[in-house]
Structure formats: C-alpha cells, structure tokens
Amino acid sequence: MSSSVGAQGAPIKSTGLHIGEPAPGVKKVDPIIVADGITRQFGGLMAVDVEHLEIPRGAITALIGPNGAGKTTLFNLLTGFDKPDSGTWTFDGESISGVPAFRVARKGQVRTFQLTKALGLLTVLDNMKLGAKGQSGESLSRAVFPWFWKKEEEAIEARAMELLARFKLDAKKDDYAASLSGGQRKLLEMARALMSEPTLVMLDEPMAGVNPALTQSLLDHILNLKIEGMTVLFVEHDMHMVRHIADWVVVMAEGKVVAEGDPHEVMANPAVIDAYLGSHHDQDLGDLDTAVVEAIKELADDDADDKQ
Amino acid sequence: MIDWLLLLSNAAQEIISPTTAAYALAALGLAIHFGFTGLLNFGQAGFMALGAYGFAIATLTFGLPVWGAILFGIAASIVFALILGVPTLRLRADYLAIVTIAAAEILRLLLTTNQFEPVTGSANGLQGYKGGFAALNPIPDGQYGFGPWVYNAYDWWVRLFGWTLVVLAALITWRLMKSPWGRVIKGIREDEDAVRALGKNVYFYKMQSLVIGGVFGSLAGMIFILPRAVVPSNYQTSLTFFIYAILLLGGAATVLGPIVGSVIFWVLLSFFSGFVARAVEAGWLPFMSSVQAGQLRFILVGAAIMLIVIYRPQGIFGNKKELAFVK
Numbered sequence: 261m262s263s264s265v266g267a268q269g270a271p272i273k274s275t276g277l278h279i280g281e282p283a284p285g286v287k288k289v290d291p292i293i294v295a296d297g298i299t300r301q302f303g304g305l306m307a308v309d310v311e312h313l314e315i316p317r318g319a320i321t322a323l324i325g326p327n328g329a330g331k332t333t334l335f336n337l338l339t340g341f342d343k344p345d346s347g348t349w350t351f352d353g354e355s356i357s358g359v360p361a362f363r364v365a366r367k368g369q370v371r372t373f374q375l376t377k378a379l380g381l382l383t384v385l386d387n388m389k390l391g392a393k394g395q396s397g398e399s400l401s402r403a404v405f406p407w408f409w410k411k412e413e414e415a416i417e418a419r420a421m422e423l424l425a426r427f428k429l430d431a432k433k434d435d436y437a438a439s440l441s442g443g444q445r446k447l448l449e450m451a452r453a454l455m456s457e458p459t460l461v462m463l464d465e466p467m468a469g470v471n472p473a474l475t476q477s478l479l480d481h482i483l484n485l486k487i488e489g490m491t492v493l494f495v496e497h498d499m500h501m502v503r504h505i506a507d508w509v510v511v512m513a514e515g516k517v518v519a520e521g522d523p524h525e526v527m528a529n530p531a532v533i534d535a536y537l538g539s540h541h542d543q544d545l546g547d548l549d550t551a552v553v554e555a556i557k558e559l560a561d562d563d564a565d566d567k568q
Numbered sequence: 569m570i571d572w573l574l575l576l577s578n579a580a581q582e583i584i585s586p587t588t589a590a591y592a593l594a595a596l597g598l599a600i601h602f603g604f605t606g607l608l609n610f611g612q613a614g615f616m617a618l619g620a621y622g623f624a625i626a627t628l629t630f631g632l633p634v635w636g637a638i639l640f641g642i643a644a645s646i647v648f649a650l651i652l653g654v655p656t657l658r659l660r661a662d663y664l665a666i667v668t669i670a671a672a673e674i675l676r677l678l679l680t681t682n683q684f685e686p687v688t689g690s691a692n693g694l695q696g697y698k699g700g701f702a703a704l705n706p707i708p709d710g711q712y713g714f715g716p717w718v719y720n721a722y723d724w725w726v727r728l729f730g731w732t733l734v735v736l737a738a739l740i741t742w743r744l745m746k747s748p749w750g751r752v753i754k755g756i757r758e759d760e761d762a763v764r765a766l767g768k769n770v771y772f773y774k775m776q777s778l779v780i781g782g783v784f785g786s787l788a789g790m791i792f793i794l795p796r797a798v799v800p801s802n803y804q805t806s807l808t809f810f811i812y813a814i815l816l817l818g819g820a821a822t823v824l825g826p827i828v829g830s831v832i833f834w835v836l837l838s839f840f841s842g843f844v845a846r847a848v849e850a851g852w853l854p855f856m857s858s859v860q861a862g863q864l865r866f867i868l869v870g871a872a873i874m875l876i877v878i879y880r881p882q883g884i885f886g887n888k889k890e891l892a893f894v895k
C-alpha cells in the first residue's frame with residue numbers, strides 16, 4: 261500500500277496525462293480508449309452524445325455527472341452491452357465498435373454493474389473462478405474429462421483465494437453469494453472482475469451502498485489496481501472519493517462531455533456547476549434538489565480545505 | 569374386496585418400467601435446460617416426438633439400421649434445438665417459452681395431419697419398427713425375474729436399454745455440472761449479463777445446453793416407443809407439464825432428482841389409478857362412473873405433487889439452503 265501513498269498520506273496522482281488545455285475531448289498522451297461521435301437515443305431522449313473522448317492509460321479516471329447524465333449508458337456502449345446509433349471507438353488501438361460484450365471482456369476490458377450482479381446461487385469461490393479467462397474446462401468437449409483441466413482449476417482456485425483474502429472475503433468462500441451483504445457483493449463483483457486479469461477495469465458506482473468502514477479498503481483496492489499497471493475508469497457520485505483517488509475527471513451532463521480535467525481544476529469549472537445545478541443556478545437555489553445543493557457545498561468545502 | 573397385493577405389485581412394476589425411464593431421461597434433459605441453465609423450454613414433448621418419429625421413420629421409410637435410426641432421431645432434435653434457439657436465445661427468457669410451446673404443438677399437428685400419412689401414419693401413428701431393436705437383444709428367450717418383476721426377453725431388453733441410457737445421461741450430466749462448463753451454465757441461470765461481462769459467449773453456452781437437453785428428450789422419446797406404438801396424441805403439451813412436475817418433484821437443479829421424481833410419479837400414478845378403478849368396481853365410490861375414475865387419478869397425483877411442492881419446495885434432492893435466496 262505504501263507506494264501509492266504520498267508524503268501527507270494522500271495517494272500519488274498521475275499527472276501530465278493530456279496534451280494541451282484540458283477541455284472536453286482533449287487529447288491524451290497515451291489513451292487506452294478513443295471514442296468518436298458516439299450517440300445513443302432512447303425514443304426522443306439523447307442519452308449519450310459524445311463527440312470525442314480519450315481515456316488515459318495507466319491512470320484512474322472518474323466519470324461524474326448528475327443522475328441521468330448518460331454515464332451508465334456510455335459504459336454499456338463502450339463494453340458492447342448496448343449498441344449506439346452512431347459512433348466508433350477503439351480499445352488499445354483496436355476498433356471494438358460493434359464487438360459483442362463477451363469479446364470486449366476477453367480483450368481485457370472488464371466492467372462491473374451499477375446494480376451489483378453477484379451470481380446468487382453460486383458460492384463465492386465459484387463466482388471468483390468463473391472470472392478466470394481461457395479455461396479449457398469451459399469447453400463442452402473437455403468438460404466431462406477432468407484430467408484435462410484439473411491442474412488449471414487448482415491454479416485458478418489458488419489465485420481466487422489470494423484475491424478473496426485481499427478483499428477479506430476468504431472466510432465466505434463456501435457461502436452462496438446471495439448471502440453476502442450489499443457491500444460485500446460490490447467487493448465480490450470487483451474481485452471477480454480482477455480474476456480475468458484485465459487491462460482496463462470499468463467500475464459503475466463501486467461505492468454506492470458500501471458502508472463507510474468498507475469505503476477506505478475499497479479505495480485502497482482501486483488504487484492498487486493502478487499500481488499493478490491497470491487502467492481504471494469509474495463512475496461515482498461521492499465527490500470526496502473522486503478527489504481522493506482520481507487522476508483525471510470527465511464530467512457528463514445530458515449525454516455530453518461538458519468538462520475534463522484534473523479533479524481540482526474540474527470542480528472549479530463553471531460548466532460543472534452548471535451541469536449539477538442546471539443552467540438556472542443563478543436563479544433560486546431554494547427550488548433545487550437539496551442533494552444537489554449538498555454536493556455543491558461539499559465541493560466548496562473541499563476547496564476550502566485545500567487552500568489551508 | 570380390493571386386492572391390495574395386486575395394486576402394490578402393479579405400482580412396483582413402474583419402478584423399472586421403460587416409461588419411467590423415458591420420463592426420467594426427458595426430465596433430466598429439462599433439468600439441464602431449466603434447472604441448470606434457466607432456459608424455459610416448454611416444448612420437451614416436441615423433442616420426445618422427434619426422437620420417437622425420427623427413430624420410427626428412419627427405420628420404416630429409410631430402412632436404416634438401429635444405430636442409424638437412433639442417430640437420425642438425435643440429429644432431428646439437434647436441428648429442432650437450433651431452429652428454436654437461433655432466433656430466441658438472444659432475447660428475454662420468456663420468448664423461448666412461447667416459441668417452444670408453439671413449436672412443439674406445430675410439430676405434433678404436422679405429425680397428425682393426413683398430408684404426410686404415408687410417412688407419419690397421421691393420427692394412427694406408426695408401428696412395426698421394433699424388429700431391428702429386438703434382433704439386437706442379447707438375452708435368450710424366456711421369462712425372467714422375481715416378485716412383481718417377471719418379464720420376457722424383449723421386455724427386459726427394453727428396460728436394460730432404457731435404464732442404461734438414463735444412467736449414462738445422468739453420469740454425463742453430473743460430470744458436466746461439476747466442471748467449469750457447468751459453472752458457466754449455472755452462472756447464466758443466475759445472471760447472464762454478469763457472465764457475459766466475464767468474457768463468456770453466453771449465447772453459445774445456452775445453445776449447447778438446449779441441444780444437450782433436447783437430445784436427452786429425443787432419446788427419451790425412443791425409449792418411450794419401444795414398449796408401445798408411436799401415436800401423435802401422446803406428445804401433447806400435457807406431456808411437457810408432467811415432465812415439469814417430475815422435475816420439480818425431484819429437484820430442478822439436481823441429477824438424481826429427475827430420476828427419482830419419475831419413479832415416484834409413476835408409482836403414485838399406477839397406485840392411484842389401480843386403487844380408484846378397484847374402488848369403483850367395489851362400489852366404494854357410488855357417485856362415480858369408471859370413465860370419471862380414470863380422470864381422478866390425475867387429480868390425486870396432482871394433489872400429492874402439490875403437497876410435496878408445498879412442504880418440500882426445493883424438491884426431494886434440492887438444497888434447502890438455496891430456498892432462502894429464491895428471488
């Protein structure tokens with residue numbers, strides 16, 4: 261853990277990720293995902309309308325924005341779980357537009373879901389083992405002959421136990437995943453995604469519903485992914501967490517990328533305030549959702565902290 | 569007076585009857601579909617019909633030897649599984665249910681229509697296809713057995729063949745479900761998007777499951793016609809529902825459940841029908857005709873199954889722990 265922590269106990273941030281002024285669609289030095297002209301309409305609603313977006317490799321990028329901004333939809337599109345109306349994108353320099361979800365995952369781009377998908381009536385250990393890629397025992401012709409895959413299975417189990425221990429789920433290995441708490445399921449889903457040894461991990465609200473006591477360890481896990489050389493793209497509403505671990509922040513509102521930048525700059529950006537408060541924020545704050553007001557207050561508080 | 573010994577002995581015969589074996593194998597196929605993969609196949613009767621007709625038509629019309637006829641029936645069920653699966657397995661689970669129930673009915677009506685009478689025998693069905701199978705019988709002529717289980721060489725041969733298939737199918741299923749392949753299959757039942765996100769080709773796995781369970785259904789159809797003739801009215805939707813009843817009775821995601829479920833189902837059915845028929849004869853049920861009595865057995869079996877499902881909803885072999893988490 262120590263290597264990810266700076267002198268004052270804050271994680272070391274990756275910098276110098278972009279080329280030129282930070283603005284929506286800014287070029288990155290070494291992008292892992294490059295997306296162009298992605299649109300997705302639901303009926304009359306333009307859920308996603310992203311002109312150009314690059315995700316920097318080897319860094320932790322946060323995707324933020326108000327509810328309904330299109331973050332999950334963009335995740336679904338990039339991972340092949342949904343088909344866009346237009347647009348192309350590449351992963352690791354290779355075009356993956358229109359590639360089915362399971363192929364995208366095999367290429368090393370693995371995601372988790374906003375609504376956790378633990379496989380309830382499989383044990384925690386089986387959930388983990390399912391994550392491992394390229395298992396020969398998963399082919400029908402070999403499945404009935406255990407001697408083809410016994411060795412491999414043992415290696416997978418060892419790796420699964422190692423990860424489970426790291427996520428403090430090893431004591432639960434023989435329990436049904438359905439018996440885990442909400443937060444533990446989030447952990448399991450993340451650990452399971454890691455079983456596939458991904459290069460890009462996409463987490464949709466990894467902290468939602470997680471007990472604050474678990475939050476810190478989940479943050480550490482995410483920071484660890486970066487140390488191990490993975491790229492992380494995550495959606496999150498908790499601004500403290502975003503500021504704490506993100507190297508880069510992409511802000512979406514009404515389907516569009518409205519701002520990009522490092523976490524400190526981006527939160528001072530008027531476009532972000534607009535995104536969260538709507539363009540009428542100079543009118544009556546009293547009408548606004550109290551949650552939104554809270555979020556903005558948090559940002560202001562954080563900035564005040566930083567200046568001290 | 570009722571001859572209880574005869575009733576019990578008739579019921580005991582069902583334990584090893586080829587019909588019980590056929591239902592067990594069909595239910596095992598359904599366990600793969602529904603219990604392990606979560607596929608709602610309501611057309612298992614169609615797969616059985618394809619096995620039965622495939623075997624009989626290959627023998628009678630094409631003159632194939634027994635092994636060729638078996639392969640023909642298997643091939644027919646694989647084609648049927650592909651036809652059902654290709655358009656529906658990408659869609660939501662309920663589409664497969666609708667398509668399978670309709671396809672099995674269409675198939676049965678095609679087999680019943682006069683249009684193909686020379687090949688299918690229409691409503692009268694087919695017979696005279698057993699010669700090749702009987703010729704392979706290694707058991708010398710004669711009566712064998714003890715107690716209620718005394719049969720001639722052919723009847724033993726049918727039972728031996730049928731139950732050997734059931735045991736082989738059960739072993740294969742057991743092996744498969746303990747393998748990483750089975751893990752993917754069970755994962756798909758729980759949440760197919762999660763499995764997709766882990767890089768598994770869910771569509772392909774579902775197709776494999778549909779084919780394997782369908783082939784089991786087809787083999788079950790072949791066992792089913794060895795002690796009787798091929799008649800299209802045997803393959804109604806109610807056949808599928810009886811097999812579902814057997815599956816739920818034994819435990820949907822188990823290997824032994826469908827087999828034991830089938831034995832219990834047939835023993836109960838035989839006992840109740842024997843009992844009701846004798847009771848009507850003996851004047852115990854004066855308000856009933858013997859035709860009505862014939863229907864009563866299904867009511868009684870239904871009641872017995874309801875009791876089991878209420879008091880043991882996971883089935884006989886199902887895992888009680890799972891129930892705590894049923895969504």
Ligand SMILES: Nc1ncnc2c1ncn2[C@@H]1O[C@H](COP(=O)(O)OP(=O)(O)OP(=O)(O)O)[C@@H](O)[C@H]1O
Nearest residue numbers: 302305307325326327328329330331332333334374
């Ligand atoms: N399958 C769908 N059918 C119709 N509309 C949809 C569908 N999925 C998303 N939308 C709409 O698209 C918009 C973007 O939704 P999305 O789930 O991407 O938002 P989000 O940014 O992830 O929000 P949250 O932060 O609340 O998770 C919303 O207005 C939503 O109602």
Ligand SMILES: [Mg+2]
Nearest residue numbers: 331332333374
């Ligand atoms: Mg979302």
